[in-house]
Amino acid sequence: MKTFALAAISAACLLQSAARADDKIDLAGKYTLVAGKKNGADVDETAKKATYTATEDKFTISGGDVKFVMKYRLDTAVTPATIDMEIVEGPDGTKGSKALGIVELKDGTLKLAYSVEKDKRAKDFEGKSGYYFELKKEKAK
Secondary structure, eight states, rough: OOOHHHHHHHHHHHHHHHHHHTTTTOOOOOEEEEEETTTEEOHHHHHOEEEEEEOOSSSEEEEETEEEOOOOOOTTSSSSSSEEEEEOOOSTTTTTTTEEEEEEEEEEEEEEEEOSTTBBBOOSOOOSSSSEEEEOOOOOO
């Protein structure tokens, strides 16, 4: 469940970074998890099967009986953009959990890397330590 929560936070971060004014991309929509790492290991099947949905300021991840809603704040003045996330709705014990990360958007692919360690931000998109997620925006039907 913790991995699922982190996946949710990651996806939220990616979406906001893509919202940079210079990107001129509408982030609202559904996303599919392409790849993910947790401390160097592949994420579990629950994260792979989850539904990822974004709005202007929140990201929702739903899978099975679990749902996470995260608010996020982006700093696009640096490259890669940084993202600060906080779970505002989720299973017992997850509300208020925070993560610091980096995000990148390129050709419809969102990359997010983050750490849940206090005051520690991910430095790369490798996923050897902390979390890394790659999501692809689904085309409108």
